[in-house]
Amino acid sequence: MYIRNQWYLACLLDELKDKNPLEKKILNESIVIFRTESGKIGVIENRCCHRNVYLSLGTVAGEHIRCGYHGWEYGCEGSCQHIPSLPEGERIPPSIKVKKYTFVIKYRSVWVWMGDANADESLLPPMPEMDTLPMVYNYHTLKADLPLVAESLIDAYHINHVHRNSIKTFMGNLYDEKVDFHLNVTDRALTGHYLRNNDGSFFEQFYFGFNKKVETHFGFWFPNISKLDIRFRKRRMVIYEHFYQIDEENICMCQITLWENILDFFPPFARWFMLQKSIKIVREDLAFLENNRQLKNLKDRADILLKADEVSIAFLQLWKRNTKNAEHETMVAKED
Ligand code: FES
Ligand SMILES: [Fe+2]
Numbered sequence: 001m002y003i004r005n006q007w008y009l010a011c012l013l014d015e016l017k018d019k020n021p022l023e024k025k026i027l028n029e030s031i032v033i034f035r036t037e038s039g040k041i042g043v044i045e046n047r048c049c050h051r052n053v054y055l056s057l058g059t060v061a062g063e064h065i066r067c068g069y070h071g072w073e074y075g076c077e078g079s080c081q082h083i084p085s086l087p088e089g090e091r092i093p094p095s096i097k098v099k100k101y102t103f104v105i106k107y108r109s110v111w112v113w114m115g116d117a118n119a120d121e122s123l124l125p126p127m128p129e130m131d132t133l134p135m136v137y138n139y140h141t142l143k144a145d146l147p148l149v150a151e152s153l154i155d156a157y158h159i160n161h162v163h164r165n166s167i168k169t170f171m172g173n174l175y176d177e178k179v180d181f182h183l184n185v186t187d188r189a190l191t192g193h194y195l196r197n198n199d200g201s202f203f204e205q206f207y208f209g210f211n212k213k214v215e216t217h218f219g220f221w222f223p224n225i226s227k228l229d230i231r232f233r234k235r236r237m238v239i240y241e242h243f244y245q246i247d248e249e250n251i252c253m254c255q256i257t258l259w260e261n262i263l264d265f266f267p268p269f270a271r272w273f274m275l276q277k278s279i280k281i282v283r284e285d286l287a288f289l290e291n292n293r294q295l296k297n298l299k300d301r302a303d304i305l306l307k308a309d310e311v312s313i314a315f316l317q318l319w320k321r322n323t324k325n326a327e328h329e330t331m332v333a334k335e336d
Contacts, residue, residue, distance in 0.1 A: 002027040002245060003223045003326045005115030007124050009242045009254060010043055010101075012109045012137055021065055023056035027114050028247045031101060032056040036063040041105065042076030043112055045098035049080060055098075074098065107131055125189065125221035129229075129238045133258035134267065136275040140253045140282055141246065144289045146223075147319050149243045149251055152285055153226035154218045154311055156181070156194065162288060166281045167230075172198040172214050185314050188322060191219040192311065209233035220315060222322040236260040239278065255282050 008026050010033050015022055021034040023046055030046040032055045040063065046054050048067040057068040064073035064081055073082035078100035080092050102113040104121055107130030113119035142149070152158070159167050160174055174196050181192040195213040198205065208214075209232045217229035228239045240256040257278040263270035 001323075001327060002114075003323065005117045005326065006113075006223055007104070007111040007119075008114055008224065008244050010103060010110040010112040012135075012256075013105070014108070014137075016041070016110075019060050021056045021058060021060060023054060025246045026112065026252075027245055029114070030054065030056075031112065032065065033110060034060050034065045036060060036076065038063060040076055041103070041110060042074075042078075043101040043103045043110065044074065044076070044078040045101075047098055048072055048074075049096045049098060072096075076100070108135070123188070125219070125225050125227075127225075127227075127240060129258045130240070130256070133238070133260055134264075134270065134274075135256060135258045136271055136278060137254060137256045138275065138279050138282065140255070140286065141250050142253060142286055142290050143249055144251050145292065146243065146245060146251060147316075148292045149253060149289055150220065150223070150226060150319070151312060151315050152289060153228050153239065153241045154190070154192075154220050154315065156216070156218070156311065158288070162284050163281060166277060166284060167228075169200055169204060172196040172200055181311055183310065183314055185318060188222045188318075189219060190311070190314050190318055191217070193217040208235055218311075220318070222318060223326075235262050237262065237274075239281070253282065 004027065010024055010026070010031060011022055016033065016035040019035060021032050024031050024033065032044055032046040034042050036042065037060065042065060044055070044065075046056050048055050048069065050067065050072050051069060053067065053069050055065055055067055055074065058066045059068065060066070061073060064075055066073045071084040072080055074097075075081045079094065079097035083092055086092065102119045104111050104119075104124070106124060107127045109130065111124060156174055156179065179194050181194050183190065183192040194216055196216055198209075198212055198214045200208065211233055215231040217227070217231065219227040224242055224244050226241050230237045236259065238258040240258075242254045242256070244252055246252050255278055257274050259270070259274055263273055
């Protein structure tokens with residue numbers, strides 16, 4: 001079952017810079033996103049009505065997207081606006097149109113609503129850093145279980161092991177002591193924070209600060225965004241992960257890394273460095289995410305979790321509650 005009545009990240013505005021149409025597949029629907037010459041954005045079904053080919057193989061022409069096969073042009077509303085071979089005096093039938101998606105532009109990104117119900121902008125999580133901080137991003141496709149991917153970024157304990165050569169060296173160790181996660185759970189989100197012991201190398205401590213503890217904030221917003229926010233005295237690194245089903249088999253994971261006061265004496269170098277760092281972090285996760293399979297059902301898993309797994313337990317409850325609601329919404333939509 002796909003979780004439909006939600007916002008999905010169609011693309012970052014940065015991806016539309018070169019004016020080529022972008023193809024994205026979300027919940028098994030192929031979508032094309034384009035920016036017209038005047039700067040308007042179109043998010044429509046990636047299909048030409050003429051011979052059913054991908055519009056994303058075409059180009060942007062003025063205020064339209066032009067199919068690469070025979071040049072039919074479509075506007076941002078999805079209707080066909082121009083057919084080069086149309087005999088003079090003939091009108092384009094209004095039925096020649098493709099689906100137009102509802103979208104919003106927020107946080108330097110295009111968010112597309114994949115549901116049938118009214119799009120609700122308040123369902124977008126708070127991501128204020130996306131408006132102001134320098135950012136790099138990278139996409140990965142993996143065969144994995146969606147809730148397990150969703151849980152991965154807020155899983156505090158794997159960082160010591162999986163990310164021992166990347167995040168851990170940045171933010172220190174989480175020793176086997178009782179950790180207070182200061183959990184806050186609402187209907188659709190889970191947030192919290194905790195302290196790590198800062199045992200980076202001398203150089204890392206010199207740069208990031210000699211404070212003994214590093215404040216780490218995290219969050220998950222149903223169904224597709226998690227956040228890790230590492231706060232040093234004067235510097236900060238924030239990682240958002242956005243994940244969704246491309247189709248039944250594949251999951252797209254977009255990792256967005258932002259930072260404050262890190263290597264800012266030379267921004268191009270900071271971008272390069274942070275991009276390498278974030279790709280390394282995702283690659284470290286991938287092997288585990290791809291072979292991490294659900295136990296028979298979520299309840300079984302909850303049964304074997306320990307008290308120390310309180311974040312995972314809260315996550316599982318939140319996921320279960322919301323997917324039940326999503327199932328209900330789908331059933332009601334079908335009945336209608
Ligand atoms: S297939 Fe698109 S114009 Fe012919
Ligand atoms: Fe991870």
